[in-house]
Amino acid sequence: MKVAILGFGTVGVGVYEMLENCAGLEPGPVLVRPGKEDRPFKVSSMEQIVNDPEVSAVAEVMGGIEPANTYVTMALNAGKHVVTSNKALVAAHGIELAQLARLKGVSFLFSAACGGGVPFLHNLAIASQSDEILALGGILNGTTNFMLDAMQSEGKDYGDVLKQAQALGYAEADPTADVSGLDALRKIMLACAVAYDKLPVDGFDREGIESITAADVADFQASGLTCRLITSGGPAGESVYAYVEPVLFPANAPECSVVKNFNMARYNGKNAGAIVLMGQGAGRYPTASAVVRDLCGLGALEMLRPACAKVQADNSACAHPYYVRTDASRAGLFRFRESRLIGSVLRGVTEPVAVPAMHALANKIREEGGSIFFAAMEA
Numbered sequence: 095m096k097v098a099i100l101g102f103g104t105v106g107v108g109v110y111e112m113l114e115n116c117a118g119l120e121p122g123p124v125l126v127r128p129g130k131e132d133r134p135f136k137v138s139s140m141e142q143i144v145n146d147p148e149v150s151a152v153a154e155v156m157g158g159i160e161p162a163n164t165y166v167t168m169a170l171n172a173g174k175h176v177v178t179s180n181k182a183l184v185a186a187h188g189i190e191l192a193q194l195a196r197l198k199g200v201s202f203l204f205s206a207a208c209g210g211g212v213p214f215l216h217n218l219a220i221a222s223q224s225d226e227i228l229a230l231g232g233i234l235n236g237t238t239n240f241m242l243d244a245m246q247s248e249g250k251d252y253g254d255v256l257k258q259a260q261a262l263g264y265a266e267a268d269p270t271a272d273v274s275g276l277d278a279l280r281k282i283m284l285a286c287a288v289a290y291d292k293l294p295v296d297g298f299d300r301e302g303i304e305s306i307t308a309a310d311v312a313d314f315q316a317s318g319l320t321c322r323l324i325t326s327g328g329p330a331g332e333s334v335y336a337y338v339e340p341v342l343f344p345a346n347a348p349e350c351s352v353v354k355n356f357n358m359a360r361y362n363g364k365n366a367g368a369i370v371l372m373g374q375g376a377g378r379y380p381t382a383s384a385v386v387r388d389l390c391g392l393g394a395l396e397m398l399r400p401a402c403a404k405v406q407a408d409n410s411a412c413a414h415p416y417y418v419r420t421d422a423s424r425a426g427l428f429r430f431r432e433s434r435l436i437g438s439v440l441r442g443v444t445e446p447v448a449v450p451a452m453h454a455l456a457n458k459i460r461e462e463g464g465s466i467f468f469a470a471m472e473a
């Protein structure tokens with residue numbers, strides 16, 4: 095089967111190389127920008143790809159919402175299978191693209207968009223047909239895991255580990271999507287859509303790692319705790335819950351063994367119990383391997399089923415005790431289980447607080463010019 099590739103960057107080059115050595119698949123034309131057709135297989139017109147009868151599938155690995163959405167729509171309309179690594183595209187237009195794919199009798203798959211090389215969505219798509227998925231999520235952003243791990247193991251401050259992550263190519267020049275939790279949030283949106291036929295598009299709670307300091311890490315490390323940025327999703331009545339926040343884990347938790355830029359995706363099946371998948375969440379070949387894995391499974395798997403619909407996330411029933419570091423003047427805002435005042439800095443652990451309430455409180459403190467770091471306490 096000949097596969098056209100849209101985009102010849104980090105992932106695109108990896109997909110091309112893997113297809114050159116993959117039984118049953120071969121690379122077809124590669125879409126590049128006009129003026130960049132420096133090899134015979136590169137083309138700059140999407141029409142050339144959709145009108146090529148030898149091309150049966152398209153791998154969209156160019157990123158962004160437009161023109162990716164237009165090109166994927168063109169490919170599906172032309173009766174070609176589509177595999178994409180583009181989480182932003184699937185979060186924005188996945189349901190419509192999956193409907194079009196069904197209409198045309200082709201596949202629309204996107205394993206690489208959540209967990210890179212970790213076969214999380216692939217497993218979820220199958221497991222959710224045979225089991226009840228009670229909860230899902232995990233460590234789905236390698237950049238922030240690298241940074242938190244480096245802060246903890248090397249005692250460095252946030253700014254230093256961010257520079258280190260950028261120098262190693264783990265963080266982009268503008269790291270906002272990673273450190274703010276947006277990248278992880280998009281991944282939990284896709285996982286909920288695959289597992290529950292519900293794509294949450296609103297009502298999330300999202301806290302990244304931008305406010306953590308070396309002093310925070312030293313403080314909870316003294317109690318044997320490790321911080322990870324965790325995405326959480328699960329059923330919530332007619333809707334789903336979906337949120338991202340730092341979580342503190344005791345030393346025996348599996349999350350503590352996830353170091354560097356690795357990912358750890360997990361789900362709990364009613365029958366299967368806890369399933370944990372670990373691996374490279376990004377990078378040329380891990381991500382390309384997930385794209386090619388999808389290409390090998392065309393026709394056998396549906397990730398977004400006909401029932402999939404957009405919903406508003408409902409986190410109101412989710413609650414945890416939280417570790418909080420804030421200004422002493424904010425003490426009255428929290429019901430602390432235990433707290434310590436060190437100069438003008440207040441540190442403590444709250445009684446259980448609903449997730450939306452905790453995130454709203456932190457937003458309010460910041461809007462008023464105050465400072466806060468918070469992390470859920472894993473029981």
Ligand SMILES: NC(=O)c1ccc[n+]([C@@H]2O[C@H](COP(=O)([O-])OP(=O)(O)OC[C@H]3O[C@@H](n4cnc5c(N)ncnc54)[C@H](OP(=O)(O)O)[C@@H]3O)[C@@H](O)[C@H]2O)c1
Nearest residue numbers: 101102103104105125126127155156157179180376377381
């Ligand atoms: N890198 C990873 O580890 C990873 C992991 C998981 C998912 N993903 C996802 O995979 C996608 C690609 O990521 P990447 O890291 O490979 O990005 P990248 O290195 O920036 O590559 C994207 C390529 O697409 C090309 N492109 C963009 N718009 C185009 C257009 N209109 N026409 C023709 N070519 C166009 C770019 O060309 P120019 O250079 O000329 O702009 C570039 O060569 C993204 O959606 C990303 O979120 C990446």
